[in-house]
Amino acid sequence: MTQAQDPQITPQTKVIGLLAEFDSPDALLAAAERVRGAGYLKTDAFSPFPIHGMDEAMGIRPTGLPWLALLVGMFGGLAGLFGELWANSIDYPIMVSGKPFFSLPATIPVSFELTILGAGVATFLGMLVLNGLPRLANPLFRKPGFLRATTDRFFLMIEATDPKFDLAPTRSLLESLQPLGVEACEADTSPSPMPKFVLPVLVLMGCMALIPPALIARARVTKSEKPRFDTFPDMDYTPGYKAQAPAPTNLFADRRASRPPVPGTVPRGSLQDDDRLYRGIDPDQQTAMRLSSQTGTMLTSTSGPAEEAAEEEEIAEEDAPDAAPDPTDPEDTADAPMAAEDDEPQPAWVTSFPLPVTRELMVRGRQRYDIYCSACHGLGGDGSGLVSRRALELEQGTWIPPLSLHVDSVLEQPVGQLYHTVTHGVRSMPGYGDQLIVEDRWAIVLYIRALQRSRNASPADVPSDLLETLRDL
């Protein structure tokens, strides 16, 4: 180095190269060719735009960037292909309309996009890395004149590390190229301005960045007793409340967990506005009775559609025969030992069937009776069902035998009351309203009527053409 010969250079600074300035791309191109012809290899040219032919003039070899793009692009495409294969065919096969789990054409779009993505990102990052960018501090930026390299000036630099570099001869070579000027470029000797805290902070941040992946990795290989933490629980855990239990006030203002029906509405199928059919009560007579009872002393045992409210009462009360015209009937008291004196009024039971009496209904009633009633009441209605016989054999003393259906108190009951008994039960007999639909209950009542008739029939009840065969028995 012959620094002392250059007046611009102080001995403390180290020259890293000589910079010649030109005013046109053609001049720069010519200069680059000359410099290369003189045997300099460590040169660089700076221009505001790429100059056609500069690569050849400076002997810049083609970059390996395309190979990088090819490799990473292929990696992206294969990653897409095998990722789809793994995800949809192996790890979690999704059956869609019987299509194959792995269908090559369906993987094309994603694989293609990932090929482009990989190659594109590799091209961009590869260009930066191969160029040594980002490099924010560069001694060239200290030359005020060099700032025009991105506007309208063209520079040629011969670096000091070139074996042929010697300050004076190199300078004279550059000056022979008719530049606008030649300058020496010194190394940056200013103290490193990076604050001391930057490095520890960077290290700390790097370490902290490792914490989440480490926690995720740990969570994937360990088992936990605790329920999963849900960032957004959505509807994974819906609060459920007991129908009659109080609910939080933020659910409904009245703190009821379940909602009463909207006033004036009836649930589907619950209208049941035909009292004769659904309750066995004649509404017209019931109204008449109520009107008369309002003037009299009778209490309100039942009233039309609100009859359900009176049910408890009615079950407790009992089988005082219809309307209790004569409560002193001995048969009655015998049959109803638990009933109170019971001059309680009976509702206006219907006395005729509210639905057409047909042979099909009778057959149905017999079948239902045999299933639901005969176990206690017996197939003939005598109260001698299998359950009852067995219970009496056990002699436990707690069994109350079922009533025979052929006693007067039952015979006298209107069909409405029998229907009510089938529906809600009486004394120790449970109700069958939950198990039998309305029509089947009436069918059983019809069959009971038939059974009763069979014990008290007269020859006139038998069709005349069958009378002869009966006699043969």
Added chain:
Amino acid sequence: MAGTLTTTVVDNTFEDPGNRAPLVLGGQDYASLTDTICKIPERQWPSMAWFICFGISSSLTIMLFGLIGHLIFTGVGVWGNNHPVFWGWPIVNFVFWVGIGHAGTLISAILCVFRQQWRTSINRFAEAMTIFAVVCAGIFPGIHVGRVWAAYWLAPYPSTHLAMWPNFLSPLLWDVVAVSTYATISALFWYMGMIPDLATLRDRAKERWRQVVYGVLALGWTGSARHWSRYERAYILLAALATPLVLSVHSVVSFDFAGSQLPGWHTTIFPPYFVAGAVFSGFSMVITLLVPSRELFGLKDVITVRHLDNITKFILATGTMVGYAYLIEFFIAWYGGNPYERFAFINRAFGPYAWAYWTMIACNVITPQLFWFKKFRTTPWIMFVVSIFANIGMWFERFVIVITSLSRDFLPSSWAYFTPTWVDIGMFVGSFGLFFTLFLLFIRFMPMVAIAEVKAVMAHERHKSGESSHES
């Protein structure tokens, strides 16, 4: 430098084989060109017009995000989407914006591969427009999923929560991958193209904050010939990669429709038809933005009438392709003999949405035919008006495709007429606000013309004409 600007009108729209028309007019040299473009972001305060535009567009942007908040906290019922039209305006807007986002990369990539040098004056501008349009587009499917906080389920990640993967057989997932790849590559391409110009801005900067911000963004670019060598190779590689990408994105978007069984959607013509429509709408939006911008910022020497002339030729070509696609759709509906398909198309043209269909035809097919005449191709205000019509028409095209097909599905009892709500309209208008906000910020702070590339074209022209130094 700047004092040498001339305003003489030079007609560079002539076609003279063997005598290339100049692409930069007004006797610009490297320094004056740099000055022309750099002084726009370097201005201390932008003009009053900028502030007014920015005030309007940023207010609309705030409205957009307010409405998105309203949507998230209330639910997708605030939209008009209801059966049978479950893909309402959000998807129409998505396809509309993605389509607009096609011009930028097409200009940068495809025209770069074909060495169309006139692209250099407009590519930066168009790329920025692309990215902002894709941003607007990305919002709509994102919020259309309803439960926005679960949108990450679209990503194929090893989930312990769901213990399953997305269905890669679904075009909707292809769409997610395609649009996000497109957004990434377009942004890379845009940024990489901007590095040399950011370095120019850095070197011209006087204020400290500009030096720091542009310095960091320019990554220490010096204009070294060794860097330029790799940079140019990288640029052409990205262009070559982005070329099929541009064509694939709207093809994949069209698969969202074509992959279904709905009459009016289930057609094989969709991918090319969608791509042609996307290019058409993208170039129209370029004209919409370019004509006022070159007027306002004094860029008439860089973005010359010849550039506009070339763009309008693209609009004419793609608009006619789109018209051809409309025709073929009808032909196949008849020729295919499928009664549902035939009904769908008769319903399109003569049903309750006929007004939308004929608006689309008038704006997309008929209006661009004006560009057969050179008078219209070289008169900026006319092409501005036509481009507005094309934008309207392309929005209606998506409206017609999405709404008419869905509103008449296979079950006549569920047929219904789609009505948007005020939220639908507000979000659409708000998306324009977001687009223009981003665009105004871009022209305020970034170089809106690719200075280095234009200089290279200038150098090429000078070299050809035998000049070796500055003219005039």
